Structures are given as C-alpha cells and as structure tokens.
Amino acid sequence: MSWPLIKYVLKAAFRDRLVLSLIILLLLGTSLSVFMGSAAVTEQDYFALVFAAGSLRFLGIAGLVLFVVFFVRRSFESRDVEYLLSRPISRVEFLLSYAFSFSMLAVTLGVVQGLCLYIIGPHLFGPGTMLWVVSAVVENILMVSVALFFSMVLTSAASATMATFAFYILARMMGQILGIIDGGSKIYNLEFLEIIMQGISSVMPRLDLMGQSTWLIYGPDVSVGYGFIFAQGTVFAALIILASLIDLVRRQF
Numbered sequence: 001m002s003w004p005l006i007k008y009v010l011k012a013a014f015r016d017r018l019v020l021s022l023i024i025l026l027l028l029g030t031s032l033s034v035f036m037g038s039a040a041v042t043e044q045d046y047f048a049l050v051f052a053a054g055s056l057r058f059l060g061i062a063g064l065v066l067f068v069v070f071f072v073r074r075s076f077e078s079r080d081v082e083y084l085l086s087r088p089i090s091r092v093e094f095l096l097s098y099a100f101s102f103s104m105l106a107v108t109l110g111v112v113q114g115l116c117l118y119i120i121g122p123h124l125f126g127p128g129t130m131l132w133v134v135s136a137v138v139e140n141i142l143m144v145s146v147a148l149f150f151s152m153v154l155t156s157a158a159s160a161t162m163a164t165f166a167f168y169i170l171a172r173m174m175g176q177i178l179g180i181i182d183g184g185s186k187i188y189n190l191e192f193l194e195i196i197m198q199g200i201s202s203v204m205p206r207l208d209l210m211g212q213s214t215w216l217i218y219g220p221d222v223s224v225g226y227g228f229i230f231a232q233g234t235v236f237a238a239l240i241i242l243a244s245l246i247d248l249v250r251r252q253f
Contacts, residue, residue: 002089002097009101012071022063022109029055030116045121049129050213052120056113057136057211061168064109064140065147068102069160072151091248095148099241102144110137117216128215134226135210138233142205143168145240152244168207170200175208205236 013019033052075081085094114133118125146167150160209224210232 001100002093005084005089005094005097006101006104009071009098010104013067013101013105016067016071018063018067018105019108022060023112025059025063026056026112026116029059030120034120045124046217049117049121049124049216052117053132053211053213053216056116057139060109060113060136060140061143064102064106064144065161065164065168067105068144068147069151069164070157072098072148073155073157073160076155092245095241095245095248099145099148099244102148103141106140106144107137110134110140124216126219128217128219131220131226131229132211132215135212135229138229139207139210142207142233142237142240145237145244149240149244149247152247171205171207173208174204174206205232 030052033048033055036048036051081094085091110133113136114129117129117133143164147160147164150163150167151157154160154163210229212221212224215221
C-alpha cells in the first residue's frame with residue numbers, strides 16, 4: 001500500500017466535510033432517538049437505544065456509500081486515476097490503498113456510532129451493545145468495499161449508488177427470503193425462482209444476522225458471535241476487493 005495515497009484519500013474526506021457531516025447526522029439521529037424515547041410509556045431507555053441503533057446504522061451506510069461512489073467516479077472523470085497510475089505505483093497498490101483508506105473511515109464511523117449509543121444509555125452499554133458496535137464496524141467495511149467495486153465497474157455515479165444500495169437491501173432481506181422458501185410457500189408454481197434465490201444467497205453476505213437490535217436488550221446471541229462476524233466480513237470483503245482488482249488490472253486506460 002501507498003501511505004501518501006492513503007493520506008490523499010483521507011484528506012479528501014476531510015476536505016469534502018464527510019467526517020463533519022456524518023458526525024452531525026449521527027448526533028441529530030441520537031437526539032431524535034432520545035426525544036422519541038421520552039414519548040414511550042415504559043422502557044424509555046431501551047426504546048431510544050433501539051431506535052438510535054437502527055437510524056445510526058442506516059445513516060452511516062448511506063454516508064459512506066455516497067462518499068466512496070462519488071469520490072471514485074470523480075477521480076476517474078478528472079483523470080486523477082490515470083495520473084496516479086502514471087506514477088511509480090502499481091494498480092494493485094493503488095486499489096489496496098483506496099480500500100484501506102475507505103476502511104479506516106468505516107472503522108472511525110463505527111466507533112462514533114458506538115459512542116452515540118453509549119451517550120444514550122451508559123448503564124445499558126454491555127456485551128450485547130459491544131457486539132453490535134463491532135458488527136456495525138464490519139458491516140461498514142464490507143459496504144465500502146461493495147461501493148468501491150460498483151464505482152469501479154459502473155461508469156455512472158448514480159448507477160453505482162443504486163447498485164450498492166440494492167446489494168445492501170438484498171443482503172439485509174436475505175434471511176426473510178430464505179425463511180419464505182423454507183416455509184414451503186409455492187407462488188404460481190415458480191420453483192425456479194427459489195433455486196435462483198438460494199444460489200444468490202450462497203454468494204451474498206448475511207447482513208440480517210449482523211447488528212441485531214435484540215443484542216441491545218437481551219445481550220449476545222449464542223448463534224452469532226465475534227467469530228461469525230469477523231469471518232463473514234473478512235471473506236466477503238476480500239472477494240469483493242479481489243473482483244475490483246481484477247477489473248482494474250484488465251482495464252485499458
């Protein structure tokens with residue numbers, strides 16, 4: 001990896017006010033969660049904590065995806081990528097530097113999300129909340145990798161953004177889809193759709209199993225732990241970065 005290139009990406013994030021904007025959005029989401037929790041009749045702290053976790057998770061993913069997609073596409077359109085690759089840096093080193101920089105932003109955002117949850121209820125911050133924070137960090141890293149892939153493959157920033165969000169929604173709904181299939185429901189005798197969805201599920205991350213709100217109230221689940229979270233994040237992030245690398249190496253400038 002190239003440390004000057006990593007610093008270049010991080011400086012661009014601060015220059016574009018990404019960090020400041022996300023912090024403001026997370027603080028606003030936290031304040032709104034506390035306000036909504038105060039309207040609850042019982043268990044106001046738990047209501048605010050769960051509401052904040054969901055909103056912070058979505059805001060974080062949206063902010064990271066938008067920054068990564070538009071930053072990469074702007075780099076291509078302004079010829080920054082061609083200029084950087086003309087320097088003594090390989091394409092592998094270039095892509096890994098970009099991926100590492102975006103991952104650093106994802107980790108930072110996950111830590112801020114954890115601090116927001118701690119501010120809402122310090123007495124509620126336990127093993128379940130810690131597992132949620134770690135899961136959010138891994139999910140952020142995974143999604144910036146996906147955003148990097150689509151922004152490298154697709155030439156339109158809007159198309160790359162929509163494809164990334166479609167990937168995220170599908171990964172979040174994969175559990176419900178598989179549950180419907182396992183339930184044996186037959187709709188218009190379209191069994192081939194079930195086969196297609198089962199095939200897709202084999203290459204999709206199970207984001208529905210990560211960042212579960214029940215962890216915040218009842219503690220960690222024995223079926224999903226740190227091992228599963230790190231293993232899933234490592235495997236899928238590596239595969240996505242490898243796909244991005246293959247596209248970049250084969251591309252003709």
